[in-house]
Amino acid sequence: MPDIIQLLPDSIANQIAAGEVVQRPASAVKELIENSIDAEATRIKLIVKEAGKTLLHVIDDGKGMSETDARMSLERHATSKIRKAEDLFTLHTMGFRGEALASLAAVAQLEIKTRTADKELGTLLIVEASDVKKQESVACDKGTSVCVKNLFYNIPARRNFLKSNASEYQHIVEEFHRLALAHPEVAFQFIETDSLEYDLPPGKLSQRIVNIFGKIYQEQLAVCQEETALLKITGYVGQPHFAKKKRGEQFLFVNKRFIRSNYLNHAVMSAFEGLLPDSSFPFYVLFIEIDPKHIDVNVHPTKTEIKFDDERAVYAVVLSAVRQAIGTHNLTPAIDFNSDVNIIAKLSQAANQSKDVYFEERFSTSLQQSNRDHWEKLFEGDENKNLFQIPPPGPVQTLRFESALNQPESQDNVEEKIICQLHDRYIVRQVKSGMMIIDQQAAHERILFEKFLYQLKNKSGASQQSLFPQAISLSAADFTLVLEMQGEIEALGFKVEVFGKNTLLVNGIPGTLSSGSEKELFEGLIEQFKTNQSQLAIPIRENLARSLAKRAAVKTGQSLEREEMRSLVNNLFACTTPNVAPDGKPTFFIFELGKIESYFNRYK
Numbered sequence: 001m002p003d004i005i006q007l008l009p010d011s012i013a014n015q016i017a018a019g020e021v022v023q024r025p026a027s028a029v030k031e032l033i034e035n036s037i038d039a040e041a042t043r044i045k046l047i048v049k050e051a052g053k054t055l056l057h058v059i060d061d062g063k064g065m066s067e068t069d070a071r072m073s074l075e076r077h078a079t080s081k082i083r084k085a086e087d088l089f090t091l092h093t094m095g096f097r098g099e100a101l102a103s104l105a106a107v108a109q110l111e112i113k114t115r116t117a118d119k120e121l122g123t124l125l126i127v128e129a130s131d132v133k134k135q136e137s138v139a140c141d142k143g144t145s146v147c148v149k150n151l152f153y154n155i156p157a158r159r160n161f162l163k164s165n166a167s168e169y170q171h172i173v174e175e176f177h178r179l180a181l182a183h184p185e186v187a188f189q190f191i192e193t194d195s196l197e198y199d200l201p202p203g204k205l206s207q208r209i210v211n212i213f214g215k216i217y218q219e220q221l222a223v224c225q226e227e228t229a230l231l232k233i234t235g236y237v238g239q240p241h242f243a244k245k246k247r248g249e250q251f252l253f254v255n256k257r258f259i260r261s262n263y264l265n266h267a268v269m270s271a272f273e274g275l276l277p278d279s280s281f282p283f284y285v286l287f288i289e290i291d292p293k294h295i296d297v298n299v300h301p302t303k304t305e306i307k308f309d310d311e312r313a314v315y316a317v318v319l320s321a322v323r324q325a326i327g328t329h330n331l332t333p334a335i336d337f338n339s340d341v342n343i344i345a346k347l348s349q350a351a352n353q354s355k356d357v358y359f360e361e362r363f364s365t366s367l368q369q370s371n372r373d374h375w376e377k378l379f380e381g382d383e384n385k386n387l388f389q390i391p392p393p394g395p396v397q398t399l400r401f402e403s404a405l406n407q408p409e410s411q412d413n414v415e416e417k418i419i420c421q422l423h424d425r426y427i428v429r430q431v432k433s434g435m436m437i438i439d440q441q442a443a444h445e446r447i448l449f450e451k452f453l454y455q456l457k458n459k460s461g462a463s464q465q466s467l468f469p470q471a472i473s474l475s476a477a478d479f480t481l482v483l484e485m486q487g488e489i490e491a492l493g494f495k496v497e498v499f500g501k502n503t504l505l506v507n508g509i510p511g512t513l514s515s516g517s518e519k520e521l522f523e524g525l526i527e528q529f530k531t532n533q534s535q536l537a538i539p540i541r542e543n544l545a546r547s548l549a550k551r552a553a554v555k556t557g558q559s560l561e562r563e564e565m566r567s568l569v570n571n572l573f574a575c576t577t578p579n580v581a582p583d584g585k586p587t588f589f590i591f592e593l594g595k596i597e598s599y600f601n602r603y604k
């Protein structure tokens with residue numbers, strides 16, 4: 001029998017590859033614009049006709065290509081972006097497969113004009129079905145212009161497979177939005193036939209969002225920012241009440257690459273839990289920056305999927321960043337759109353620094369007042385500001401439960417509105433929109449967490465002397481860990497000294513905690529710290545504050561006095577982010593009056 005296996009000619013191999021890389025006009029737009037971005041363009045113009053079916057043209061002012069490179073760019077697996085397999089793990093460019101131009105050249109008529117800065121004349125290439133019809137020198141601007149005509153003209157089956165112009169155009173617009181959002185520093189123009197659809201000047205992300213989606217987005221954006229050892233998150237989320245009935249305005253980028261991830265989308269949605277009207281979708285534009293060695297983008301040719309080596313850690317950070325954003329936004333409603341993303345962080349930092357007594361006098365600052373006002377808005381709608389049932393600032397109880405019992409009865413009406421404690425777990429109180437149910441443990445963890453974090457930052461934790469200092473012997477590793485963090489531990493209010501080999505003496509504990517259980521508290525703190533350390537990538541201080549809050553908080557199952565409940569509720573809503581516990585779990589939820597009514601009316 002004769003040998004029958006043959007290598008496919010390049011033109012056919014390229015057509016097959018094109019089936020994966022270029023599925024529709026929008027994918028060509030993506031590939032071409034990404035090439036322009038990789039070429040460091042500062043201005044990119046996209047022109048389409050008939051939803052890109054007859055013409056797709058991308059013009060940039062980037063680096064351009066030499067004559068030889070222009071020719072080479074059409075070969076499959078020809079790329080200037082990686083040289084060896086390891087480069088895949090340090091990728092900083094959008095492209096890397098070297099397939100896009102070769103694929104386009106196989107399934108369309110291509111006209112490329114390109115010039116590098118150091119040459120007076122550029123190169124013109126005309127290609128049809130992988131066949132170079134013409135190559136010559138031309139006068140042209142620095143940069144590259146790639147014109148794709150009659151996509152799939154030589155593959156009728158694929159051309160017929162395209163959807164209506166309206167639908168293909170919609171795909172192009174979506175792709176354009178993603179690229180323009182990912183690169184606000186680049187100017188973009190988008191021309192459909194003869195009309196200028198988008199004219200986006202270079203600027204900040206917030207401006208780009210407003211320029212694409214409209215002015216009303218301006219008031220709706222909350223800054224989202226979080227940085228851990230593993231990754232950094234920046235961007236904006238829309239306020240809950242601004243959520244839309246359809247999905248679509250949700251953008252997640254990893255190292256500036258748009259990705260789809262049901263898993264991380266779930267993290268964002270969880271952060272909004274309980275705050276969104278039924279079946280609605282919040283707006284978000286979030287950027288994750290992560291060392292490329294922790295991700296694999298080579299999963300799918302169109303590169304909208306990605307693998308993280310530690311997906312759970314990424315989930316946790318996204319969740320907490322978005323929760324933080326929704327909470328913090330209510331502190332400072334007017335984002336300065338001309339300033340940087342940091343503004344909220346700076347504002348709240350400044351506010352914190354200006355307070356000399358953080359906890360005991362929290363309601364006395366106007367920041368706290370405005371925090372409460374904004375929470376009120378979130379739940380009650382903008383009208384009737386003063387109807388929220390939390391009372392005006394008064395003397396605030398600290399959460400020292402043992403002493404709270406001795407406080408005189410308060411005149412405040414919060415008390416009447418606290419209906420009861422439910423199963424020694426929840427505090428139920430009336431709010432304007434219905435019934436609020438607060439998880440006592442989660443709420444107290446939030447309050448203590450913010451307090452401890454403040455003390456750590458300001459080294460201001462008061463200590464109470466122990467009557468009977470307790471010796472604690474630790475493993476060698478834990479002993480070293482404690483010594484490494486001694487400064488932080490003392491800032492919280494603990495007093496420790498070395499007391500022999502791997503042994504510590506605890507002389508004092510944080511002022512607001514009940515004494516008598518020093519040993520248990522301290523050991524619990526270290527245990528919790530280590531658990532957090534192994535599961536979450538969070539900074540030491542945050543971990544310490546979280547751990548101690550968790551250990552010291554009132555627990556589920558503990559019966560509370562009225563005064564304690566009152567104090568708990570007051571202090572919760574004086575927090576920066578009252579809606580979630582430090583671990584991200586909700587602290588309360590509201591059972592809407594409408595829901596209660598509908599329950600009673602359901603047989604009508």
Ligand code: ADP
Nearest residue numbers: 035039073079080095096097098099100101144
């Ligand atoms: P990849 O982007 O994966 O490298 P492409 O087929 O998209 O593969 O492009 C092949 C090569 O052509 C690129 O590596 C780059 O060197 C060059 N190239 C393509 N588009 C441009 C452009 N707009 N400006 C400058 N060089 C370009």
Ligand code: MG
Nearest residue numbers: 031035095100
């Ligand atoms: Mg490319």
